[in-house]
Amino acid sequence: MLASSLAFIDGSVTNVALPSIERDLHGDAASLQWIVNAYLLPLSALLLAGGAAGDHFGRRRMLILGTAVFAVASILCALAPDLRLLLAARAAQGVGAAMLMPNSLGILGSSFKGEARGRAVGTWASAGAIASAVGPPLGGWLVGAAGWRAIFIINVPVALAAIIIAWRYVEESAEGEQPLDVPGAVLATLALGTLTWALTLWSSAHAGSPEVWAGLVGGVVLLALFVWIERGRRSDAMMPLAMFASRPFVGLTLLTFLLYGALGGLLVLLPYLLIVGGGYSPLQAGLALLPFSLVIGAASRLMGRTTERIGPRWPLTIGPIVTGLGFLLLVRVDPSGSYWTTVMPGMIVVALGMAGAVAPLTTAVLSSVDQSHTGTASGFNSAIARTGGLIATALAGAVIAQTGTALVETFRYAAILAALFAIASGCVAFVTLGSLTPVGDDRPG
Template identity: 75%
Template sequence: MLPATRGGMNPAATTAHERDDVARGEPGAVAHPRWTIAATMLASSLAFIDGSVTNVALPAMGKDLGGDAATLPWIINAYLLPLSALLLLGGASGDHVGRRRMLIAGILLFALASVGCALAPDLHVLLASRTLQGIGAAILMPNSLGILGSSFAGEARGRAVGTWAAAGAIASAIGPPLGGWLIDAVGWRSIFYLNLPVAVAAILIASRYVAESEPEDKPLDWSGALLATAALGSLTWALTLWSSRHGASAASWAGLGAGVLLLLGFVWNERQRGDRAMMPLALFASRPFIGLTLLTLMLYGALGGLLVLLPYLLIVGGSYSTTQAGLALLPFAIVIGTMSRLAGRLAERIGPRWPLTIGPVVTGAGFALLVRADPQASYWTSILPGLAVIALGMAGAVAPLTTAVLSSVDDRHTGTASGFNSAVARTGGLIATALAGAVIAVPAGALAGVFHVAALVAAGFAIAAGLIAFLTLRR
């Protein structure tokens, strides 16, 4: 049960001094800690629910709207692309104009875009609406974490982030089976209406109970946002084209070249802007920061590929119903949901080095177990063991990683820091989804063999992520 307001006061009557204490993140200073956590959990759960449900719905969407191996990955990447490219700007905008204000704006945009997805008459409208969803998520995600980072400190921050991560896992757990049942019973369009009651609850709680942060007087880096978006868009398009056709072409090479040039332009722009950049290059003078960035890219890239390919393998290769495929992912999210809070507390006590070393290595072992995955065989012996080990490893890494990133910057820049780390995580998933077209394009009878290769590649990346944490993080 969530607590009453402190001292029985209406949140609107909170004093300016109390709001300043909250913004500085002093322990116990936040006026409504559990309501604050509830608002950020509900907001971020929108992104988690949507991602998990869409992965399960991909075959049904493709069949209804006429998507093929070249276009199906874009149903996911149309969402991930703006989410990856604009998370930094979304976090910086919260630092600039107020995190609560931007959180509510992001939720509202996400909800409206969800209605657009549900009503989409064709693939083009669906992709446009998915893009708007990604923009909304890019605003709400870093500001939900930024609010947590500035509202709590010390062990309280670890507990809050662990609770936030657990709620995201629970949302991911509920999404696939509920969405799968809705797809089978009503149709894929119904899954987007799931976002609306969550969005309404998040807006009401945030507007009433979450304190506004102190705005910064710093211009937003629009040129950096445009360059990052164009670079990721070019690279994603080129990789999707290459993977779906199982070979490079002049167009894919041109896209890769343009993406690299745009990335170099982004780096040059950020260097010119200095401290006014949305991604200050001075951050990369820190070896732990570089290590956390590489770990995030590798670990979430491996995980993103799995969450796209495994439901597709079960539905297309194993004739699972959408509901069954959703239930197949349930143990993964349950394990993360029950263990993330404990992992967050542990990381606050012993530091992030060992959790972020052991967790990814265990995750890699789980990916290696999936070389036994056979969609025609028993789920309990061929799928569940690997999935459970992956979940155990990720549970040990999710909350410590988030806490380590939030603790690496001062309170004024928690929105930017969480935005950058989330951007790197989504970029890993974006690249993995683009490459997943190589698996989606093969005939159903050959899916299992290609999936096994993808599982081994994911295992290598996850284990490498753990080694990077061991070598770069302080004892």
């Protein structure tokens, strides 16, 4: 939980520091998007490889190595003298997170079974939500008191504690000698990188160009080549295509992409809107996000137990729809008005909806594969979630590039779009997850 909390803290804390980094390193809308996406890109593309590497070499070993990489990269972020080196260090953080995150969850999947696994996953999700809750206000305070570089230094003691505990108390687990899919990892990285570059260029410039169209076409071609390579590798692929013969698995994949894409975009844009459009301090913007993570942290363990009894279909239908209603409430956001009446109601409803979805989604994914592929399955689902956030952040430049009333207006359009995605994800769950049984049910689903 300490190791995976690093990724959650870093994902939430950086958002409140973007305006300060922009001023200090003389960035623009596109560079702000890349501060987020330089981290999300390798995290999205390499999570599958990270989970498979844990299955192959040992999950504890990969957890410790990934945590160490993350810690070193965090120090480099804090020392970066310019934007170019900061982006390189952020990418290294993403590589470390791709190694540690799926193996954190894979260790749980291999250590617990049945109802105990549902409770363990709920506890893991709660710890991640608490870390996310601490991140924005702590990061906002650090930005105001010591500068944005301090937000990366806080990762180091957490990483050291995680490494020590894993080394002393976690048993090693691995699942055989399946070869690693290096071609698949390279193609996934190139495809996502090309698409992200093209979408970032389009959204920040508000116009198409030969470079944008070339990037989009090139990204699609690379994705097609990735699928072709994975098909040829069959069971040795980091994304075995046989998984997509399962209707619930396809549903969970689409649900994750839509829901986390909607959430990722709004969590980048809201603190930026409050700081730039409403004059909030970084600490105030961080505190504005606090209800979201606190509600998820308090409710995730309960939802894990509920999913054990009733299965994931209804929690994953109702939760995203409620999340969408919360996004619609955020259309009322006025950064210069009262936080309590324009921001907090929407945040509370979004949090309640996500609390109903986080633990059930994770449990459903782990329950859909055999134990030998828990690392790969968790890596795939996390990759889809981060890819949704990656694409949403690449498109966020259309909002970030605005100022004044135009900034507020385009944010409202983004909130409506996020609501549509979240509600659609709930509908997907209702249609596709009817055959999944509760965690403790041994009948085939």
